[in-house]
Amino acid sequence: MDLTPARRRMRTKRLLSKISSGVILWALAALFIMPFVWMLSSSLKRNIDVFAVPVRWIPDPVQWSNYVEVWLGDHSMLRYFGNSLLVTTVSVAGDLITASMAGYAFALLTFAGRDKVFLIYLATAIVPYQLLLVPRFMFFQQLGLYDTLWALILPGIFTLFGTFLLRQFFIACPPELGEAARIDGAGEWSVFWRVYLPQAKPMLAALAIIRFVGSWNDYETPLVMLSDERKYTVPLGLTQFIDAEGGLSAGLAMAASVSSVVPILIVFLIFQRQFVAALAHAGLK
Structure with missing residues (x-):
């Protein structure tokens, strides 16, 4: 079924609106979850690496001993x-x-x-x-x-x-x-x-x-x-x-x-x- 130009524009407008809303929501979600990701990453780092600039999101080396000390220290x-x-x-x-x-x-x-x-x-x-x-x-x-x-x-x-x-x-x-x-x-x-x-x-x-x-x-x-x-x-x-x-x-x-x-x-x-x-x-x- 062929759509009239007006309906095509309306459908395109709705699609763009949904895409833009999704992008904004994902950006806000990433913004809110970033501190938790940083906290999780920092929990596996040495003290000297926690506040390093630029931020290392992937710990190197991985300090599993932090959790051992927290729970058994x-x-x-x-x-x-x-x-x-x-x-x-x-x-x-x-x-x-x-x-x-x-x-x-x-x-x-x-x-x-x-x-x-x-x-x-x-x-x-x-x-x-x-x-x-x-x-x-x-x-x-x-x-x-x-x-x-x-x-x-x-x-x-x-x-x-x-x-x-x-x-x-x-x-x-x-x-x-x-x-x-x-x-x-x-x-x-x-x-x-x-x-x-x-x-x-x-x-x-x-x-x-x-x-x-x-x-x-x-x-x-x-x-x-x-x-x-x-x-x-x-x-x-x-x-x-x-x-x-x-x-x-x-x-x-x-x-x-x-x-x-x-x-x-x-x-x-x-x-x-x-x-x-x-x-x-x-x-x-």
């Missing part, structure tokens, strides 16, 4: 990873439980002062996080929890963001589902557990990813709450790779940094479908 990342995994896993699990229950209560339960309590709770978001570090430090010190991992876990179990996210999700759910379950004799806990919570799986997965990344990368809280090097988490552990002259050992630091990114990538790959589904659900609403 005096400041082994195994200990830091264990501490971070414990803190992050318990914090995320606790936040998913408390956020889902609180979000359901604020969205679908009726009790005196519900909206006022939620507004007061929401107003705490205006308080800068850094402003709470000193009061938390004094509070946990009086409780005898200073320099313990509980000082990192407990604040992460209750988060305003998680409660707000789940509340907005439950508000958007059809109320007829809960009413039908109640007519069939289901209690409030059964309505929450069997009817509404299964629908919230994509949103819970999205919250889990966001909270995992935030907890895993948290530097300020461990810096204030911990003094024992054996209890350091990964962000603090990255500061331990200092050479004999007191300067940063760049090759070891890059190898440790590459290692610290791997758990985040694994978590995202596991929950990426639910995360995309949560974004799609939020967009439809």
Whole structure:
């Protein structure tokens, strides 16, 4: 079927638009991924080669010993990873439980002062996080929890963001589902557990990813709450790779940094479908 000149020009214009958009997106993707490629390359270099100009993207020679030192040396990342995994896993699990229950209560339960309590709770978001570090430090010190991992876990179990996210999700759910379950004799806990919570799986997965990344990368809280090097988490552990002259050992630091990114990538790959589904659900609403 022959196309008219106008249709040919329109098709050519659309094709050029797609090509130009693709080129721009690939260029942006390369720009964003370049620092990670440099970090991976530097993790296999000698310290003297890390900041060499021009940049050598392919290490020569390849220093696999950097990873051996990072994982089996005096400041082994195994200990830091264990501490971070414990803190992050318990914090995320606790936040998913408390956020889902609180979000359901604020969205679908009726009790005196519900909206006022939620507004007061929401107003705490205006308080800068850094402003709470000193009061938390004094509070946990009086409780005898200073320099313990509980000082990192407990604040992460209750988060305003998680409660707000789940509340907005439950508000958007059809109320007829809960009413039908109640007519069939289901209690409030059964309505929450069997009817509404299964629908919230994509949103819970999205919250889990966001909270995992935030907890895993948290530097300020461990810096204030911990003094024992054996209890350091990964962000603090990255500061331990200092050479004999007191300067940063760049090759070891890059190898440790590459290692610290791997758990985040694994978590995202596991929950990426639910995360995309949560974004799609939020967009439809």
